Amino acid sequence: MTPNLLTPVALLGLGLMYWFPIRRWYRHWGATDTEIDQSMLGRRGYLKPNLRDHAGCHH
Amino acid sequence: MGYRRGGLYSYDWLDRLFGFLDAPSAERVLVEFQRLKVGDVIPVGRGAGFPVKAIEPFRTLVLGGDTNGFQWTWQFGLYLVNGRLTRLVSRNRAHIPTTVGSTLFMCVLEPAAFVMTRKMLLGLKHRAEAAAAQNHDAAKHAA
Numbered sequence: 226m227t228p229n230l231l232t233p234v235a236l237l238g239l240g241l242m243y244w245f246p247i248r249r250w251y252r253h254w255g256a257t258d259t260e261i262d263q264s265m266l267g268r269r270g271y272l273k274p275n276l277r278d279h280a281g282c283h284h
Numbered sequence: 285m286g287y288r289r290g291g292l293y294s295y296d297w298l299d300r301l302f303g304f305l306d307a308p309s310a311e312r313v314l315v316e317f318q319r320l321k322v323g324d325v326i327p328v329g330r331g332a333g334f335p336v337k338a339i340e341p342f343r344t345l346v347l348g349g350d351t352n353g354f355q356w357t358w359q360f361g362l363y364l365v366n367g368r369l370t371r372l373v374s375r376n377r378a379h380i381p382t383t384v385g386s387t388l389f390m391c392v393l394e395p396a397a398f399v400m401t402r403k404m405l406l407g408l409k410h411r412a413e414a415a416a417a418q419n420h421d422a423a424k425h426a427a
């Protein structure tokens with residue numbers, strides 16, 4: 226691979242790493258699939274969400 | 285929770301950097317601020333605060349707002365696992381305008397919000413466990 230291609234490929238790889246495993250991990254931190262799928266009170270009148278994130282811990 | 289109340293239980297330096305607080309979060313649960321109702325607004329140092337959209341005592345608190353096409357809700361839920369263990373879950377849902385500016389803004393906001401929310405949940409856990417231990421000790425001494 227030529228040096229000219231190395232930089233964009235590395236950036237693309239880093240971008241994909243961030244967007245899929247890393248972003249997915251922090252948007253679901255500690256929360257179960259059931260908790261993620263639950264409906265939420267207080268959203269009456271709001272548009273369908275296009276962004277969701279969750280986090281959970283025990284105490 | 286909130287400005288000039290218990291704080292946000294996250295990283296004090298980040299709360300100050302973002303202008304949410306001007307003092308560290310309280311080290312314990314402040315009993316005097318535990319009565320919220322729908323329509324109340326939890327103040328933060330910057331912006332309009334966090335309006336209370338729904339509340340079920342000891343179960344759920346939902347905050348939410350609608351500003352400039354950005355609609356968001358933020359729920360804190362308590363789920364009993366067994367007699368000694370409870371799960372605390374934070375859930376966010378938002379509808380953001382589908383513009384390049386909003387998308388870029390969210391790309392920056394998301395990881396920052398995660399760092400602060402994670403610390404907040406751990407801060408709440410720490411304070412709740414301390415309060416429970418204190419109540420347990422007080423009951424033991426009274427017996």
